[in-house]
Amino acid sequence: MSDENSVITEDRASWLVRSFLTYRLYILGLASLLVFVLVAVGVYRLTAEVRYDEVLAALSATSWSAIALAALFTGLSFLALIFYDSNALDYIGRRKPFPAIAVTAFMAYAVGNTVGFGPLSGGAIRFRAYSRLGLLPGDIARIIAFVTLSFGLGLLSVSALATLAVAPRVAGILGIDALWLRAISVVILVALVTVFYIGRNGHVLSFKGLTLRLPDSRTTSRQFLVSALDIAAAASVLYVLLPDTHVGWPTFLAVYAVAIGFGVLSHVPAGLGVFEAVIMAGLSNAIGIDQLLGSLVLYRLIYYILPLLLATVLLLITETRHFVLRPGVAEAAQLAGKLAPTLIATLSLVLGTMLIFSSVVPTPDSNLDFLSNYLPLPIVEGAHFLSSLLGLLLIVAARGLGQRLDGAWLVALGGACVAFAFAFLKGIAVVEAGLLALFIVALIANARAFDRHSSLLRQALGPSWLAAIGVILATAFVILLFVYRDTEYAHELWWQFEFSEEAPRGLRALLALAIVASALALFSLLRPAHFRTEGATAAELEQAVAITMAQDMADANLVRTGDKRLLFSASGRSFIMYGIHGRSWIAFADPVGVEDEFAELVWQFVGAARAGGGRAAFYQISPALLAACADVGLRAFKLGELAIIDLASFEMKGSRFANLRQSYSRGARDGLAFSVAQPDEVAAILPELRAVSDSWLAHHNAKEKTFSLGAFEEGYVLSQPVAVVRIEDRIVAFATLMVTDTRAEATVDLMRFAPDAPKGTMDFLFASILDYLRGEGYRQFNLGMAPLSGMARREAAPVWDRVGGTLFEHGERFYNFKGLRAFKSKFHPRWEPRYLAVTNGTGAALALMDVTFLIGGGVKGVIAK
Structure with a gap:
């Protein structure tokens, strides 16, 4: 009975941990909102004896x-x-x-x-x-x-x-x-x-x-x-x-x-x-x-808002050609332009908050008296009411502006222009209008930065944005209570419409904000969480293979497995291959095709993942893609290092290659013979290759992998050359080669050998492959990634790197990290880092878990090896 209780307790603990990881951002957002509400109540009580007019007098x-x-x-x-x-x-x-x-x-x-x-x-x-x-x-x-x-x-x-x-x-x-x-x-x-x-x-x-x-x-x-x-x-x-x-x-x-x-x-x-x-x-x-x-x-205005406005003005100055051409500042000006969307998004958030706060504070009596001589009351009431909703619109648009959405730019520009006009109609708010004018100019001057075609309405607000909106509305409510502390509440306030009646105006605006914000929150929380894109069609696979063969990345040939989904660029000249498991949409390696299209393709993928209720992740990407990932708000976490051999300078001479040279010579003495079967020749030896593959799987008690590795499937094996090692005309080892027409890079995928193959057969096979590819004019050979290799474990290294470095040193019982690195090091390659790009550290851990399931063929596949 105690064992059953222990199992139940462990299951509950596991469920709690999974639930927290799944909803952690919502829990933390709710906690922040709760802390703010408690503090706001304290501030309201501290100011019990203070009146709004006294604060204005102190300001003056x-x-x-x-x-x-x-x-x-x-x-x-x-x-x-x-x-x-x-x-x-x-x-x-x-x-x-x-x-x-x-x-x-x-x-x-x-x-x-x-x-x-x-x-x-x-x-x-x-x-x-x-x-x-x-x-x-x-x-x-x-x-x-x-x-x-x-x-x-x-x-x-x-x-x-x-x-x-x-x-x-x-x-x-x-x-x-x-x-x-x-x-x-x-x-x-x-x-x-x-x-x-x-x-x-x-x-x-x-x-x-x-x-x-x-x-x-x-x-x-x-x-x-x-x-x-x-x-x-x-x-x-x-x-x-x-x-x-x-x-x-x-x-x-x-x-x-x-x-x-x-x-x-x-x-x-x-x-x-x-x-x-x-x-x-x-x-x-x-x-x-x-x-x-x-x-x-x-203090808030000077220390917080003033630098933001100054940064916006400096951004506009850097747009002038005269400034950009000044020596020594061109790079800084270009960098400011790259950061413009984030800065403008922040300004949109601040101005939206300003419009909401201004809707719950009274307008100076002199301004209202002036308006009453020229405008009917419904126009003033309508401008005040709609200005508050435009404030919420600018806050929502801020999220899209930060992501460089063209739809968000249009919404923000239109909303700011209308709010600019309403600033005069609701109370001659000159400062408010001036700030909105600065925002409008910044939007127009940087219009080209918002070039991502995506629907703003499809982008649900995340927990951080919902929490921020909650804090803003709670602040507006506290301000309303503080300003009208001496006004006794009555139901009649809701339908009182007079130039001098400011409290009812603020109440109506706050109610409308609460209703619309609640609707936004419900839309974000209750929208469908998942949908699945369709798998690749035969025509799409053919198109992707054609693109692959015309570029330099040999690993892109993994698209031939047909187990990945494809996302093509608008021109159809580039694509991303990806898989979906759980909530993770995982792109494998860098995009393939025209490099100029990669940044937009990354955004397309992230947008599709978010629209489908998933988290976007890029697995095994190169440093070249990091800037594009950073632009869409993803963080990079190091996975390990890729071993690259320069074939032009590769020769098995000198003391560095003594061990490899000895293995090659011993294999030749043992009667090992190397050859490469071209795709049209592979069909004749396919039964022998399958026999070697089956015996290898049985000997290692393993099953076929997917996603980042190929499986022994007839169509896939027949699509590329195969390097084989024979002894007395019997195939004892083979490796499928992945190459492209540019001959810039080659690599291997399936590497299998018979249980009775002589010791050192794999060294002989790799040395022979390298010599063959060098003779065929290939420039480099991709030896694959050594997981967790090169992780920093000193100084101010991030926690991810330090944990990875510790696993590399002490995790041999789980995976042969050091052994794999040592094998690749025999060939004295240069090492290039490879990364996982995802939203945050917890997202990285969950994405890696989903990658494991994709490679292993699901949960059952991982458990069964």
């Missing part, structure tokens, strides 16, 4: 000199942020031109600080930009790790130093004993100093096969100064906006650092509400809540 009381100082400190903070990336590139030894670094870092922080969630984040921008500068995914992951760790450690050190210096003051504000604050600060500082001391000479730490190279003293000192400047300048932005107070700057710095830390940990987009709640809780005893709120609003 802020001097222009304070605003100018805040803008100056914002510039200093962003300058320091740029040096985060510059130092990271120096640390990993991959220096790039400073203008390109500055553009990338500035846009990454302008976007990441403002919205701060996955689809539009600093990490995504860095991957897009740095991959175009020639950095590999491992390098980019190390840059992101360096930046993240530097910010965290800098925040810890600065807050600890500030708290230690003014512990009694901070203790009085936070209600914590000063002794405890000092003790915590000392512990943090001692730990940081210890790490600094250990790593003073670039010391390497090792733990269970993993290595971590600590930054040297110069790097650490430089980064500490950069972090201190960043945090101090950012804190000063808010400090100079505060009214005169007895709270000193060091005390404020400690409170500010804590607020930033809580905002980051909350995972709420941009820490919205969380940061404000901590600041108000920490400083409400020293500064009036109305003045704090006014300063916080200005």
Whole structure:
């Protein structure tokens, strides 16, 4: 009975794990929304004695000199942020031109600080930009790790130093004993100093096969100064906006650092509400809540929105030919153009949020009095009501803009133009209209960047976007409650229509937003999750084979197996071959055909997968495809390394090839004879080949594989040359060759030998194949991939690489990782990395599991080998 209970418990645990992995993004999104709602309730209660007019008065009381100082400190903070990336590139030894670094870092922080969630984040921008500068995914992951760790450690050190210096003051504000604050600060500082001391000479730490190279003293000192400047300048932005107070700057710095830390940990987009709640809780005893709120609003506008607008203006400047042709900045200008869709998408999200918030706050009475003299009330009411819905439209369009959809561009442009007109009709909102005008100009100037033909309506909103919309609407609801705190609710409010009645106008707008947003959420959550594309037809296979034979990638001949689906480019000159298992749509290797069409073909595939409710993944792709994958929001994870032999220089001479040469000579002495049967000659020896194949499968207790490997099927074996090894006219080993008409590359697929074949037969076979192909004029030979080979396990390597490197070292009981690498190393190839591109780390693990099922022929096939 206990065994049965144990099995049931394990099944439940397994079900919980699978459920969490499947719905993790929705769970995390819901958790972020819940955290925000709890914080919003706290903020609403903290402001119980504050009125909207008092906040406006505090805003008006802020001097222009304070605003100018805040803008100056914002510039200093962003300058320091740029040096985060510059130092990271120096640390990993991959220096790039400073203008390109500055553009990338500035846009990454302008976007990441403002919205701060996955689809539009600093990490995504860095991957897009740095991959175009020639950095590999491992390098980019190390840059992101360096930046993240530097910010965290800098925040810890600065807050600890500030708290230690003014512990009694901070203790009085936070209600914590000063002794405890000092003790915590000392512990943090001692730990940081210890790490600094250990790593003073670039010391390497090792733990269970993993290595971590600590930054040297110069790097650490430089980064500490950069972090201190960043945090101090950012804190000063808010400090100079505060009214005169007895709270000193060091005390404020400690409170500010804590607020930033809580905002980051909350995972709420941009820490919205969380940061404000901590600041108000920490400083409400020293500064009036109305003045704090006014300063916080200005802080958000100056430190978050102003850099985003400046980035947009700089983007428009880089579009001018005069700027692009200036020496030293052309590359940075080109890079800015590549990042334009993400920047414009972020601006669309911000402006949509602005329109929603403006629908729940009152319009100045003077503006309404002016409008009442020229416009009838229905026009003003209609403009106000529709503007809020246009705000939601711009938020939804932001997702498509980030993916460069032409439909999203049209929707955003049309919506922004209508909202621009409504800005004057609903309340003469000049600033709002000006921002919309900037957005419209940016859309028109970068129209050519939105060239992907895909229906915006087919793109369901993911959990991150649904959570972001939920946070925005919840914020609008809290603002509505705050602004009209003194207005008593009555059912009659819903149908009151007067120029002076602002509360009913806001209620109606928020209700409409809630209804439309709920409909969008239901559409996204309840739409059909899966559909399957049709398999390849005979005509499509013939077309794909013709394309394959005219290009250089020998592995593309796997399309001949007929077990993969095909997606052709619009011209029909290129294709992607892929398989579907579970929710994973897995493309095998790079697209085949015309290279100029690859980027668009990648987008077509990702769009088709998303429309079918699946996750797109690219398996065993080369570094050349990484930029195209980054453009569609996919991350790269290293799978291993591909062994390539340069046939033009390959000769079995010298000490390097002594062992291989001995195996070849021994095989010749044992009577092994090599030959190649061309496709029209294979039919005559097919029965012998099948006998060898069957005996090999039986001896290894294996079954035929699919997807990334061929199977012994008559049509497939007959389609390409076959290299055979005979002994006394009996075939004892063979390998099917994959070649193309360009003779640029050749490789093998099926490699099988009889159980009684002499030892070293496979070495003899490969050496003979290489010699034959060299004589036939082929330029290189693809030896296949060594899984998990070349994975980084040191410094700031990503977790994926470190786990892969550990498996490579200690996973021999599961797979012959080292043995396969050692066999390929006999031929002294050059090694090229191969990647899996997918949305995130968990998606990568699930995609790899589905790849295993595809190759093994399903779950039963994997279990039965």
